[in-house]
Every structure is written in C-alpha cells, then in structure tokens.
Amino acid sequence: MPDWLDIVVRSLLFLAILFLITKWLGKKQISQLSFFEYVNGITIGSIGAEVVTGIEQKISLGVIAIVTFAAVPFLAGFLSLKSKPFRDFIEGKGSVFIKDGKIMEENLKKERYTTDELLELLRRKDVFQVSDVEFAVLEPTGDLSVLLKKENQPLTAKDLNLHVAPINEPQTVIMDGKILDEPLSTIGRNRSWVKTELEKQGVTVENVFLGQVDSYGQLTIDLYDDLLQVPSPTEKPLILATMKKCQADLELFALGTENNEAKEMYSKNSEKLQKAIDQVEHILRN
Template sequence: MPDWLDIVVRSLIFLVILFIITKIVGKKQLSQLSFFEYVSGFTIGSIGSEVIMNLDLKVMHGIIGIVIFGVMPFVAGYISLKSKKFRDVMEGKGTVFIKNGKVMEENLKKEKYTIDELMQLLRTKDVFQISDVEFAVLEANGELNVLLKKENQPLTAKDFGVKVPSFKEPQTVIMDGEILDEPLSTVGQNRNWLKTELEKLGVTIENVFLGQVDSFGQLSVDLFDDKLKVAEPVEKPLILATMKKCQADLELFALATNVEEAKQMYSKNSKKLDKAINKVTPLLRE
C-alpha cells in the first residue's frame, strides 16, 4: 500500500474511533473539561497524530491507547458521582475571589491570578467596580461567577410584586422551506393552520428560511430573500383591541341601562377587564 493511502486509511480509522469515544463520554466533556479530561484529551490527540503520521507504528496499538485514555474520563466521571472526595480531587473545587466586596488576596495567589486578570474577568460579567460584588467564585472550569450586592442587582417583576405568565420555548415549525410536523404538533397546530398563517403574512412555504411559533401561538418567519418585506403579525394587537372594545361596551351598557343591578354588574366587570388590560398590555405590544 502506498504511504499516502496508508495515511488516508489511518486518518479515517482514527476519526471514526475519536467520534465514537466522544459520543460515549457525553456532552459534559465537550463543554466543561476537568484537569483529568484535559490531560486525557491532549494525550488522545497526540496518540492519534503520532500513529497516523508514523507508519512504523501499529494501528492497533494506537487504537488500544486511545480507547484506554478515552474510557478513563468516563470511569472517573462515574466514580465522581459516587464519591465527593474523589470528585474534588479529579474536578477541583471553586475558589472564592471576592467576599462581601473584599478581594481574597491569598486565594488569588493560590490560583496564580493577578488583580488585573480578576478585573478582566469581572468586566466580562459587566462588573467594573469590586465594591458592587457580594460574592465571586472561580469555578473549577475557570469561569468566574459573580453575585452582585442586592442594591446593585437589576430590578425584576418580583421586586414590584408583579406576576408575569411563564413563557414556553418557541417552536421551529419551518426550516429551509420544509415543514417540521413534530414541533407543529407540540404547539397544537397542523399544516392547514400553518398555511393559513403564511397566507396572512403574504408568503409561501418555499420562500421561508425559518419559521417559529411563540408562546402566544404567533408565527414569525425569516425569508430566504432578505429584500422581501413580511407583513407584521396581527394576533397580539387584535387581542388587545378586542379586549379594549369589550371594556368600552361594558361601560356603554352600564350607562344605557336603567336597572341598578345590571348597571353595577356592567361597571364591576368593566373595571375588572380594565385591570386585566393594564396587565397584559406590555405583553401584547411586544
């Protein structure tokens, strides 16, 4: 076998093996590498490249070495689930850098970080003043997590005592001009509904690059041709307009009737609907 063909075959073999090992160890190793996983990954790459380019080495020996280093993180991860001490040794522990707005200098020295590097990490979290920080910890994967002091945290609906509805994740129902039936059924709709919504927007399915349905059942689309304009969705404004019309009708009924009991009923429900309109208006105007 010519050398170049041998290299091609070896490359394909190790590519398949590395792909299989990566699928086995799972997504965690791809996103958050521990010290042990980093060393294993580095060694696996070295073994693969050495066996591919050095034709004097046996392919099987390289495969055995890669399998060993590929399986060990999986075994270590399993043991880590059972033992806290083992997990701390293999994956490391978080180190507190800031506590009560004060820098822990000894911990910085321990992790070999300078104050400039700490400030840089804080800026990635949109924090420019250490005194604004209640607590900051360097995680085992090298990421800095920051908790701001209460007075420096952004206000939320909970702070105002406002209840907001939960939002469901948007479902992608069209991709590359093709209808995806499973997400469509997840939102409780079918192809006929989708075609009707597309007609309202004035587009055809073939022109749609991406189509998504939000929590309110409203369809939004992105077209292949960015020069084409899409009609604005009308579901939310229509709901808001209908609610306002009902509230106005109740007020008219209250003024028109001479029956005191009916007048009070219309007025009471009109006020209730007015409160509901005030709560949902920010959502329906998005």
C-alpha cells in the same frame, strides 16, 4: 501497500476511533475539561498522531493505548458520582475571589491570578466596577461566576409583584422553505394553519427561510429576500383593543341605563374587565 495510502487509512481509522470514544465519554468532555481530562486528552491526541505517522508502529497497539487512556476518565467520572472527596480531587473546587463585596487577595495569589486578570473576567460578565459585586467564584473550568449586589441586579417581574404567563420554547415550523410536521403536531397545529397565517402576511412558504411559533401562538418569519418587509403579527394588539372596547362599552351601558340592578352589574363587570386588562396589558403590548 504504499506508505502514503497506509497513512491515509490509519488517519481515517483513528479519526473514527477518536470520534466514537468522544461520543462514548459524553458531552461533558467537550464542554468543560478538568485538569485530569485536559492532560488525558493531550495524551490521547499524541498517541493517535504517533501511530498515524509512525508507519512501523502497529495499529492494534495504538488502539489499545487510546482505549486504555479513554477508559480512565470514564472510570474517574463514575467514581466522581459516588464520592465527593474524589470529585474535588479530580475536578477541583471553586475559589472565591470576591466575598461580601471584598476581593480575596489570598485566593487570587493561590490561583496565580493578577488583579488585571480578575478585572478582565469581570468585564466578560459586563461588570466594570468591583464594588457592584456581592460574590464571585472562579469555577474549576476557569469561568468566573458573578452575583451582583441586590441594588445592582436588574428588576424582574417578581420584584414588581407582576404575575406573568409561563413562556414555552418557540417551535420552528418552517425551515429552508419547507414545513416541518413534528413541531406543528407538538403545538397542536397543522399545515393548513401555517398556510393561512402566511396568507395573512402575503407570502408563500417557498419564500420563507425560517418560521417560528412563539408561546402565544404567533407565527414569525424570516424571508430569503431581506429587502421585503413583513408585517408584524397583530393578534395580541387586536385582543387588547377588543378587551378595552368591551370595557368601555360596559361603562357606557352603566351610564345609559335607569335600572339600578343593571347599572350595578355593568359597573362590576367593567371593573373586573379593567383588572384583567391591567394584568395582561404588558403581555399583549409586546
């Protein structure tokens, strides 16, 4: 076999082997690396490159070496699940950089971080003033986790004592001009419903690049032609308008009747409907 063809075969073979090993080790190996996994990955890559380019090297020996090095982080990960001291030794522990709003200078020196580097990490979290931070820890992966002081945290619905409906993940029902049946069945819809919604917006499915259904059952679309204007969904505004009209009608009925029982009934139902409107108005307006 010519040398160039031997190298091509070796390259394809080891590419497949490394791909399978990475899949075997799991997604954690590509999302975040500990010191041990980082060194192990470099070693595996070096072995693969040496065997691929070293024609005199036996392929079988390279495969054995790579499998051996790949088995080590697998076993280390298994032991880490069983033992926290071992996990702390292999993966490391987080270092507190800011506590109770104060910078821990000793921890900065221990991790060999300068003040400028700390400020850079904070800016990556959209924090530009140290005094806004209550707690910050450098994770073993090198990422900085930041907890802002209570007064600097954004308001939530819970802070305002608002009860909001749970939000489900949007379902992609149209992609590249084709309707996807599986997401539709997940939300209890069908192709006829999609076509009806598209007709309301005056478009055909072939012109839709992407279509998604939100947790409120509304279909939003993105067209291939970005110059075309698509009307916004009107279901929620119509529901809000209908509720307000009903509430106003109940008030009119209460004012227009001479029957005291009917007047009281209309007034109570008007108040109940107004409370319901107050609870859902912020949802139906968005």
